[in-house]
Amino acid sequence: MAVPKQKRSRSRTHHKRAKIYKAFSVPVSVCPNCGAPKLPHRVCLNCGHYGKKQVFEVAE
Template identity: 40%
Template sequence: MAVQQNKVSKSRRNNRRAHDALVAANPNECSNCGELRRPHHVCPSCGHYDDKEIVAQADEIDLDEDAA
């Protein structure tokens, strides 16, 4: 079990915790549809990334009823 050798002062404790704060998200605008999306991620509304369609949307997929 870890036991401290000396008391950690409030200043040292707070300096250690200085980098623990959460950073707010910085969304970018999708170049295809204009919706906000996370940087370096596929757009959740249109499925495009870097001006290419990566994920086909459900309404665009032609589902064959006989195949199921």
């Protein structure tokens, strides 16, 4: 079984993990009602619509 000869330093570990976390980006879609950017499968916080339905009233 392979065993590392020396301990990996913190900077090497963080440097490697930073590249892994960078690969995942947050998907953004456009609200069909108002055109504002929103997260997919969630209510638009700008207008309160989810799909074609008004889910809640937005205080302006």
